[in-house]
Amino acid sequence: RDSRGVERLLLAVAAGLITFSALQLGPLTASRPAPDRSPRQVNVDSGQVDLTESTGLELPVAHVAAWVDPLNGTCRPVNSYVFVKTHKTGGSTLANVLHRRTWKHQLKPVLPKNLVNMGWPNRLTPKSVLKGPSTVAVKGDVLTGHLVFDDVARAATARMVPKGRYLTILRDPITRLLSAFKYYGIARMVTRGLAKRVASGTASTTLAPLPVSDPAAAVRQFAARAAEYMSLSPEINPVGRPNVTLVHALVKDSMAFDLGFTSTYSVALDVDAARWTSLVELEVQRAAEKFDLVLINEYWDESMVLLRRAFCWELDDVVYTSLKAAAALSRGPPAAKPSRGSQLQRSLPPETLRDLNKLVELDTALYRHFNRTFWQRIAAEVGFDEEVAALRRRVSEVQAQCATYKVGIDLGRTAPHVCQQHSWENVKFSCELAKQWGQLPQGHQCKECVFGSECGDGRRTSRNLPRYTLQHAP
Numbered sequence: 001r002d003s004r005g006v007e008r009l010l011l012a013v014a015a016g017l018i019t020f021s022a023l024q025l026g027p028l029t030a031s032r033p034a035p036d037r038s039p040r041q042v043n044v045d046s047g048q049v050d051l052t053e054s055t056g057l058e059l060p061v062a063h064v065a066a067w068v069d070p071l072n073g074t075c076r077p078v079n080s081y082v083f084v085k086t087h088k089t090g091g092s093t094l095a096n097v098l099h100r101r102t103w104k105h106q107l108k109p110v111l112p113k114n115l116v117n118m119g120w121p122n123r124l125t126p127k128s129v130l131k132g133p134s135t136v137a138v139k140g141d142v143l144t145g146h147l148v149f150d151d152v153a154r155a156a157t158a159r160m161v162p163k164g165r166y167l168t169i170l171r172d173p174i175t176r177l178l179s180a181f182k183y184y185g186i187a188r189m190v191t192r193g194l195a196k197r198v199a200s201g202t203a204s205t206t207l208a209p210l211p212v213s214d215p216a217a218a219v220r221q222f223a224a225r226a227a228e229y230m231s232l233s234p235e236i237n238p239v240g241r242p243n244v245t246l247v248h249a250l251v252k253d254s255m256a257f258d259l260g261f262t263s264t265y266s267v268a269l270d271v272d273a274a275r276w277t278s279l280v281e282l283e284v285q286r287a288a289e290k291f292d293l294v295l296i297n298e299y300w301d302e303s304m305v306l307l308r309r310a311f312c313w314e315l316d317d318v319v320y321t322s323l324k325a326a327a328a329l330s331r332g333p334p335a336a337k338p339s340r341g342s343q344l345q346r347s348l349p350p351e352t353l354r355d356l357n358k359l360v361e362l363d364t365a366l367y368r369h370f371n372r373t374f375w376q377r378i379a380a381e382v383g384f385d386e387e388v389a390a391l392r393r394r395v396s397e398v399q400a401q402c403a404t405y406k407v408g409i410d411l412g413r414t415a416p417h418v419c420q421q422h423s424w425e426n427v428k429f430s431c432e433l434a435k436q437w438g439q440l441p442q443g444h445q446c447k448e449c450v451f452g453s454e455c456g457d458g459r460r461t462s463r464n465l466p467r468y469t470l471q472h473a474p
Contacts (some may be wrong), residue, residue, distance in 0.1 A: 018422040056164055070091050070383050071312055074323050078311035079107055080163040083144040086258045088180040089171040090297045092426050093320060095144045097304075099429040100421065101317050108140035108437060109217060110160045115430040118147035120258070121236045121249045129226070138439075150260030154290060165311070166290060170255055170367050171297035173360035174353065176343045178219065180250050187218040190247060193232030218345045223355035226252075253362040259287055261362065280365045287366060301395075302378060305387050315391060 037149035077377050083098055085091035102109055111130040112118045119128035124147050143161045147153050150166075157164065180186070187210040194209055207228055207365070210218040222229050233247040249257050261283045287294075293310050304318035345353070378384055422430070431446030433439075441444070 010113075034346060068383075069315070070387070071309065075312035077313055078165050079105060079159055080141045080165065081311070082142075082157050082161050082164040082166050084149045084166070084168045084259065084291075085144065085146045086170065086255045087146070088176050088183060089169050089255065090300065091146075091169055094169055094295070095426055096424070097318055098142065098144050098319055099433065100424070101313070102142045102433060103421075103429075103436070104317075106436075107142050109430075109433045109439075110138050110140040110143040111430050111434055111439060112145045115427045115434070116146065118143075118145040120146040120148055121244075121246065123148055123150065124153040127159070130434060130441070146258070148258065148260050149290070153260060157256060165292045167293040167295065168259065169295040169297055169303070169309070170363075170370055173255070173363035174345060174356055175342050176254070176363070177251055177356060177360055178342075180216055181219060182256065182344065183221075184250050185212075186247055186251060187215070187222070190222070190229045190232045193234075194229075195252055197232060215344055219344065219356075220350060220352045223352045226355065226359055231435075233315075252359045255366060256283070256362040259290075259366070261287075276361075280362060283362070284369045285363055288369070288373070294374065296371055296374050299374070301388050301391055302384075303374075305384060305391055306374070306381075307377060307385075309381065315387070315394060318391065319394050319398055321395065321402070442460055 027105075081098065083091075083095060085095060099109075101107070113128055113130045115130070118124050119127075129146070131138055139160055139162070141161065141163075142156065143164065149157075157166075183326055191209040191212060194207060207225065208221070210221055210229070212218065230245055230247045230252065231243075235243065235244040236249060237247050253261075295307060297303075300320075304320065308315060308318045309311070348356075421429075428446070435446065
């Protein structure tokens with residue numbers, strides 16, 4: 001009799017568990033939703049920071065509560081990483097996500113000496129690194145910055161961040177080129193160079209100034225004679241790349257330049273096809289061996305979820321919001337809008353796009369390879385699309401929470417700490433990390449630039465985006 005009573009009790013408990021599971025999981029035969037493969041149009045050209053740290057502000061979690069983390073204690077979080085920034089790919093946004101986690105978990109940063117570039121566009125050297133009052137070689141947990149990631153830099157970063165995992169981000173090469181063309185003022189840069197050459201009598205008489213006020217016309221004119229125009233900007237001559245100018249580094253195969261490609265990166269536009277193909281394949285393979293994770297700008301939300309899973313982080317670690325869209329936050333979450341590059345691209349004729357494609361052949365090979373492996377990696381994941389949807393809800397919640405505070409300098413002074421970090425550009429975040437770890441050089445301070453003035457590194461402030469610089473203390 002006792003055994004039958006126990007048996008009935010176990011059956012009752014089992015029935016209750018099945019009922020509970022059905023309520024939580026829904027019908028077992030429910031079809032899996034179709035994957036959402038469309039990129040979420042967000043402006044990720046500039047720095048962004050985390051708004052999810054709980055200090056000073058409680059953020060809603062009700063909408064995300066139904067989402068179950070598939071990792072759930074099955075892996076160990078990665079707390080040491082090296083991020084090689086590429087230009088105009090959303091690298092500042094991603095850097096700020098990484099800075100936020102560095103701050104939150106009190107990880108030791110290895111910072112650029114000028115808080116921006118790790119020696120770029122030249123090679124990484126010991127002088128490129130911020131050492132603070134100490135002259136001892138720096139070692140840490142996290143390194144983020146613009147650097148030429150050749151074999152020398154790979155060996156140096158391995159010494160500075162010995163346990164680091166390596167990641168970078170790529171963007172559609174033509175869209176990236178056009179975004180850089182506008183953002184860095186390439187038309188103005190080469191036109192000034194042309195004026196100097198004309199004054200010295202060394203310029204071609206058939207080369208005309210670029211129309212600075214008309215970006216589409218400037219790109220058309222530039223693309224038709226790209227090699228000549230690129231030669232007009234200041235030469236940087238990095239090791240292994242003779243006759244390279246600043247415009248070369250920002251425009252021609254710029255992502256390949258940043259990732260340290262030496263055997264294929266050339267200022268020449270005409271290379272033997274067979275040799276070129278074999279060299280490109282070799283360099284792409286070397287890049288694949290260098291990096292643990294390569295993200296894709298056009299699929300930003302998918303990239304953030306893939307980062308979270310690959311590094312075993314929490315969902316809040318990869319929540320982001322646009323710094324460049326900060327001016328719109330007082331009116332609510334920023335509306336989706338095309339980037340500079342995509343807007344300009346639609347206005348260009350086919351012959352100009354063909355000329356531009358010649359400038360990004362190596363970048364295109366890189367992008368195609370890593371875009372393919374990006375989706376192959378996602379295809380092996382379980383519940384990935386549901387997590388992307390959860391991240392998007394979380395981003396909307398965070399933006400709505402911080403939208404009530406004034407943007408710009410006021411946001412940095414009056415808002416709760418979690419929303420203050422929203423206004424921190426990369427240099428500001430690096431300054432704060434340097435202060436946290438006592439890495440500021442003796443007699444220096446992080447100073448907010450006055451509106452309308454230059455920061456000392458050529459960057460000019462605006463009303464909505466305060467900028468910071470490292471200066472000698474008065």
